[in-house]
Amino acid sequence: MRELVYYVAVTLDGFIAGPGGEFDAFLVEGDHMDGINARFADTIPTVAAEALGIEQRNDVFDTVLMGWNTYQVGGLPSPYRHLRQIVFSRAHTAEAENLEVTADDPVEVVRRLKQEDGGAIWLCGGGALAATLADEIDRLVLKRQPLLFGSGIPLFGERPYRPERFDAVETTAYESGVVFSEFERRREN
Known part of the structure; x- marks a missing residue:
């Protein structure tokens, strides 16, 4: 069965963007970028990967999920055209490649996708969508940035208090101060 992976940059105080969706303070230069480019090349927007000469093989992810606000951030009609892109919106429509x-x-969409053949499913954002899909998330990959925002869009939007355990899989600290932490959902036997 395919996994749903919430792979996202997050501040030390738990925000994935500022109050107005700002994300430009996140570090996009430094030694952590080699880790992103090597292991998670599929998460780089297609245009940027082409400009940087980075090959995208869809060897980790082949589908990306995002809410409308996350989709709108880049201003591209098909930001990850190398992937199957599913955008959730009740109020908007768009047409573009993939x-x-x-x-x-x-x-329901995630449960259907998990039954299909293919690679992992990347939950790109935002926080409200992550809260909606929290019970379906199999793996978290957090790029903790050495930043405090003070307020903004939380990693998980509002959800009821219900502790859920994830087990640490791997942590890599970079000189840039960015720390990649990977967790998998603890399955009760």
Whole structure:
């Protein structure tokens, strides 16, 4: 079965963007970028990867999920055209290469996707969508940035208090101060 992986940059105080969706303070230069480019090349927007000469083989992810605000951030009609892109919105539509905008229930969509053949499913953002899909997330890959935002869009939007355990898989600290931490959901036997 395919995994849903929430792979996202997050501040030390738990925000994935500023109050207005700002993300330009996140570090995009430094030794951590080699880790992103080597292991998670599929998460680089297609245009940027082409400009940098980075090959995208879809060997980790072949599908990306995002809410409308996350989709709008880059201003590109098909930001990850090398992947199957599913954008959740009840109010908007868009047409572009490998892009599907749907008003369907995200949980039902993810459950269907998990039954299909293919690679992992990347939950790109945002926080409200992550909260909706929290029970479906199999793996977290957090790029903790050495930043405090003070306020903004939380890693997980509002959800009821219900502790859930994830086990640490791997942590890599970079001189830039960015720390990649990977966790997998603890499955009760």
